[in-house]
Amino acid sequence: MPERLITPLIVIVLILGSLLALRSTNSSSVTPVPVSSVAALVPDRVPLVTGDEPIAEIFTRAGCAVCHSVPGIPGADGRVGPPLLLGTTGPARLADPAYRGHAKTVHDYVIESVIEPGVFVVPGYPAGTMPTWYGAKLSALALEKIASYLERQGVTAAQ
């Protein structure tokens, strides 16, 4: 191998090496621990959810799974809030005379419920319990995916 090629080769190897080292320290320091208890649900402990994650990870990362059961999401068996069966419950909420929100579709109702949970409190469940800071943690894409997933879940079956 000609000598003039060796120096650039060493430089490339060094750069690759430090990139790899950077990647591994990065991922170990930012890998979020999935939120597994209501006590851990403080904004500082909940990572940003970009929406690029697999759907199950969106629900577990954000901590929804701690308080809600969600069909098809492993480990989502929380009992603090209602089971998220919006395909069935969504139309009932919109038709509820006590509903004062702005949503006209189940999709928008889900987004409203996540961003502004105080707009409508599901009867039989505690007010002021669902976190109010999800607007700062969930990207628009994550919200869209959550709404699209939940509006398809019904009492009879997860479709």
Ligand code: HEC
């Ligand atoms: C600390 C517990 C808690 C967490 C975490 C939580 N919720 Fe809730 N959620 C509740 C409670 C309690 C209610 C019912 C009272 C109310 O309407 O505010 C509720 C209501 C809802 C509703 C309305 C359901 C219906 O049947 O009309 C939706 C939708 C919802 N949550 C979605 C989510 C999503 C998505 C996440 C995660 C991004 C999440 N929640 C995280 C406690 C929680």
